[in-house]
Amino acid sequence: MAADLVTRSATQLAAALAAGEVSAREVVDAHLDRIATTDGVVADGDVWAAKDAGALGPDEVHAFLQVTATAARGHADDIDRRRAAGEVLGPLAGVPLALKDVLTMRGAPTTCGSKMLEGWIPPYDATVTELLRAADVVVLGKTNMDEFAMGSSTENSAYGDTRNPWDLDRVPGGSSGGSASAVAALQAPLSIGTDTGGSIRQPAALTGLVGVKPTYGTVSRYGLVAFASSLDQAGPFARSVEDAAQLQSIIQHHDPRDSTSVPQAAPDVLAGLKDGLEGLRIGVISELRGEGYEPGVARVYQEALERFERLGAEIVEVSLPHAAYGLPAYYLIAPSECSSNLARFDGVRYGLRVDAPTAEEMNAATRAQGFGPEVKRRIMIGTHALSSGYFDAYYLQASKVRTLIARDFQAAFESADVLVSPTSPSVAFGLGTKTADPIAMYLNDVATVPASLAGIPALSLPAGLAEAPDQPGTALPVGLQMMAPLLRDDVMYRAAWAFEQDLSFDPTPAGPRALAAGSWRPTTADNGEVAR
Amino acid sequence: MTVVEFRDGWELVVGLEVHVELATNTKMWCGCSTVFGGDPNTNVCPVCTGQPGALPVVNDQAVRDAALLGMALNGEVEEHCWFHRKNYFYPDMAKNYQISQYDVPLIHDGYLDVEVELEDGTLDTRRVGIERLHMEEDTGKSLHVGDTGRLHGADRSLIDYNRCGIPLLEVVSHPDIRDAETAQGYLRELQAIVRATGVSDARMDQGSIRCDANVSVRRIGDDLGTRTEIKNLNSVRSLGRAIVYEADRQIAVLEDGGTIRMETRHWDESKGVTETLRVKESVTDYRYFPDPDLVGVVSPPEWVEEIRALMPELPAAIRARLSEAGVPMAQAITLVSGELMPWFDEAVAAGADAQAVANWLTGDVAGQLSTEGLTLEDSGLTGTHLAELIALVDDGTLSTKLAKEVLAGVIEERGAKGPAAVAEDRGLQQVSDEGELRAIVEQVVATNAATVEDIRAGNNKAIGALVGQVMKATKGQADPRKTNELLREVIG
Numbered sequence A: 001m002a003a004d005l006v007t008r009s010a011t012q013l014a015a016a017l018a019a020g021e022v023s024a025r026e027v028v029d030a031h032l033d034r035i036a037t038t039d040g041v042v043a044d045g046d047v048w049a050a051k052d053a054g055a056l057g058p059d060e061v062h063a064f065l066q067v068t069a070t071a072a073r074g075h076a077d078d079i080d081r082r083r084a085a086g087e088v089l090g091p092l093a094g095v096p097l098a099l100k101d102v103l104t105m106r107g108a109p110t111t112c113g114s115k116m117l118e119g120w121i122p123p124y125d126a127t128v129t130e131l132l133r134a135a136d137v138v139v140l141g142k143t144n145m146d147e148f149a150m151g152s153s154t155e156n157s158a159y160g161d162t163r164n165p166w167d168l169d170r171v172p173g174g175s176s177g178g179s180a181s182a183v184a185a186l187q188a189p190l191s192i193g194t195d196t197g198g199s200i201r202q203p204a205a206l207t208g209l210v211g212v213k214p215t216y217g218t219v220s221r222y223g224l225v226a227f228a229s230s231l232d233q234a235g236p237f238a239r240s241v242e243d244a245a246q247l248q249s250i251i252q253h254h255d256p257r258d259s260t261s262v263p264q265a266a267p268d269v270l271a272g273l274k275d276g277l278e279g280l281r282i283g284v285i286s287e288l289r290g291e292g293y294e295p296g297v298a299r300v301y302q303e304a305l306e307r308f309e310r311l312g313a314e315i316v317e318v319s320l321p322h323a324a325y326g327l328p329a330y331y332l333i334a335p336s337e338c339s340s341n342l343a344r345f346d347g348v349r350y351g352l353r354v355d356a357p358t359a360e361e362m363n364a365a366t367r368a369q370g371f372g373p374e375v376k377r378r379i380m381i382g383t384h385a386l387s388s389g390y391f392d393a394y395y396l397q398a399s400k401v402r403t404l405i406a407r408d409f410q411a412a413f414e415s416a417d418v419l420v421s422p423t424s425p426s427v428a429f430g431l432g433t434k435t436a437d438p439i440a441m442y443l444n445d446v447a448t449v450p451a452s453l454a455g456i457p458a459l460s461l462p463a464g465l466a467e468a469p470d471q472p473g474t475a476l477p478v479g480l481q482m483m484a485p486l487l488r489d490d491v492m493y494r495a496a497w498a499f500e501q502d503l504s505f506d507p508t509p510a511g512p513r514a515l516a517a518g519s520w521r522p523t524t525a526d527n528g529e530v531a532r
Numbered sequence B: 001m002t003v004v005e006f007r008d009g010w011e012l013v014v015g016l017e018v019h020v021e022l023a024t025n026t027k028m029w030c031g032c033s034t035v036f037g038g039d040p041n042t043n044v045c046p047v048c049t050g051q052p053g054a055l056p057v058v059n060d061q062a063v064r065d066a067a068l069l070g071m072a073l074n075g076e077v078e079e080h081c082w083f084h085r086k087n088y089f090y091p092d093m094a095k096n097y098q099i100s101q102y103d104v105p106l107i108h109d110g111y112l113d114v115e116v117e118l119e120d121g122t123l124d125t126r127r128v129g130i131e132r133l134h135m136e137e138d139t140g141k142s143l144h145v146g147d148t149g150r151l152h153g154a155d156r157s158l159i160d161y162n163r164c165g166i167p168l169l170e171v172v173s174h175p176d177i178r179d180a181e182t183a184q185g186y187l188r189e190l191q192a193i194v195r196a197t198g199v200s201d202a203r204m205d206q207g208s209i210r211c212d213a214n215v216s217v218r219r220i221g222d223d224l225g226t227r228t229e230i231k232n233l234n235s236v237r238s239l240g241r242a243i244v245y246e247a248d249r250q251i252a253v254l255e256d257g258g259t260i261r262m263e264t265r266h267w268d269e270s271k272g273v274t275e276t277l278r279v280k281e282s283v284t285d286y287r288y289f290p291d292p293d294l295v296g297v298v299s300p301p302e303w304v305e306e307i308r309a310l311m312p313e314l315p316a317a318i319r320a321r322l323s324e325a326g327v328p329m330a331q332a333i334t335l336v337s338g339e340l341m342p343w344f345d346e347a348v349a350a351g352a353d354a355q356a357v358a359n360w361l362t363g364d365v366a367g368q369l370s371t372e373g374l375t376l377e378d379s380g381l382t383g384t385h386l387a388e389l390i391a392l393v394d395d396g397t398l399s400t401k402l403a404k405e406v407l408a409g410v411i412e413e414r415g416a417k418g419p420a421a422v423a424e425d426r427g428l429q430q431v432s433d434e435g436e437l438r439a440i441v442e443q444v445v446a447t448n449a450a451t452v453e454d455i456r457a458g459n460n461k462a463i464g465a466l467v468g469q470v471m472k473a474t475k476g477q478a479d480p481r482k483t484n485e486l487l488r489e490v491i492g
């Protein structure tokens, strides 16, 4: 029973919970057991800490930085009591979730994957955290991430790498690698990540998950420790499109505490979810057709387009003439904002303090010791880009590119309802293979940053498996990116659901170096085409 | 602009930057109280202490207040403006950037007319241009323990974030000021306007209005000289003294063949000098950029008119109205700057003569209050009381001397009793009942036959002695005019 629970989708668990077939406590315990046996935590006490990076075994995922076990069990018991008392509960009440450690949760540390915030207990809940609690979604703990969400592999965490459950020697992508791996490893059916330039979509692609960046402004940023404020957006990870839609429905909410929260009602992503592809125009972006992509990725993408056609969608060719400037523009705007956002980490009020004779020296020593190399690199790039004499050429120019890209999308959406592209140019790459080359790492984001700059909704869903070029015989997930106009997340979900139904991708990691799934892993898919 | 010679051959050029702390209930970006004087770090929250993940939301009242003051200063409201981040590290600034306005402030292009009294006693109006009013946030306060009392060299520093995030409005003048009197007049008038609009209590002693002066000198006809910025000006008086000191210092340096450094200088009130605070070797690069946590502030014309409709009568208009009512300018200035207008208007509305009310308010009322150490508000005296007092003098019930005693009585009672009641209680009315007074007069005439004869013989001055007798008999409560009349009548 317990073992089987962790393979179920959130929607299935919610149905079983509502029907009284299983208790929230049983569901939570099953997932805590899965974490205890696969993640590399010290499963002891109220809050389980992750082992030190050096002590992690080669088969331990290290998705979690801390597991709030006692609090999760307490919440589950409370849900069971209230359900027994006849209280009407939310649709995902009792379903467990992993929270990226960039969102504050009262009573538990928030580290953002940085030594700078080690030991900081936020005095308040993020709006997302509040909404999850109000919906009785049970938070299991906080997940690993690239330091302050800067990175594409989760190798920039100060607390060690997170491994990809599909191949434990490979990265899960980033920056929300912990949240992705937790769901892929069946440690939680759902998780929350944040996406600034692809930090949900790219790890979703690399770990075979559905990952969604909702329209900018539909999910509150209050309590999301900022990397780049104009781009950051929290969103769901799940093993199915419907699960992701359920979770998005809970967290999308107007928030008067976030000035950039859109006042109009967010789209209902559940209502038309299963309406099918009929009449939808799928736009293929000429500039993101596969140049520079791994052959396997290009092949899976081509198959995806054929699938759309077969399913009755109209395929149209669209152009985003300025998409090529997206990456450089992104790598000026995001660091610029980060250089200012991260100024508050100075040793004065919270987190790390390295003592020194003067306030200025204390600030400098604290920041020198507290930040990792990638964060320092981006702070320096951003500081430079905002400096007088350079501002016009860098920040201002990048802002103009941003406007042009938004206009490109507007024009493209006149002839297409949903745009598609591969999510990432590659399948999951080996741990340590790109860390020495920041530019190679940044190129992971080439297909995801345009939607970030335009603020439009975008998701990644599994489109199939492909061989890693460096290791013949492997079969690793490939993601398909979908993008929709502002506040039309519903159309994107609808197309994704139809695609998913036809593909029947099995999200359970498989392969020679895959995380041992245990005896409960389904051996065959039960309908349609089998992806692997 | 006419040239005003400051010293022989030298012209003084001053621009003022005035920070006004808005008297909103809550801070600029969060719901924390703005009350002055709470225990350290009690009016704080995740937003104003810059906790990771916390976000600012604009206080609508602060924008309304800023627009109102901007319009009072004849400025134009920008329909679309926004906030920038001014990046620099300082421990009492929780985020290490200040949210401020940069390229597009809420208000631009205003002016203030300052009236300066010339040596011959006439008034001269000087117009000082206002470049902009921009919204920003205040910082916390640092307390440096040990050594110099400044950040450098302190043993340790304590920070109180209660003030952090209180809305500030910076009013930036053009360098249009040519003498210390105009600078002082500008600051005084600005304070009066701030108070009239109610956007701040404008108390320099509590820092709710703060003024920095940019001072330079030049030989008449030359280009602008290098300026220094003077800080720590805690009163209108300090502003005047500091400007004169600094200008003389700069002239001395230049006349010695030296050059002026671009720097920030600290006014030392006790020594009466300015001292170097920090040298601006290069322009500090604040790396301004639009704050991505905030959206623009939109002020459509209807909204602007809605705010404009709330505009109270401003000090200049009040002074003009007083002057028309015959109140001398000196009294008018006192009435406005002393915030006595509500009492004045109430008394006049109750039928009192404007001139008389002005005399009382700026004379005896002010005098008695200052002796008692009371504010007008606390004294309980109302405009209606004042009107009643004036009426009692006018109808002869009270002499001026008695009226002052009655006023003291009303203040003593904290306004619980009005002038008539106080006069009655304390037996302070003049004896003006003709029958009663006639009887006393007849008796005085009967007992002073020699003096009466003297008067009848044509010595009119002798009547004074009889008046004195009547006064003595009535303990000073006889109406002198009536007494005189009756004496003449009885003597025949």
Ligand SMILES: [Zn+2]
Binding pocket: B027, B030, B031, B032, B043, B044, B045, B046, B047, B048, B049, B165
């Ligand atoms: Zn606050």
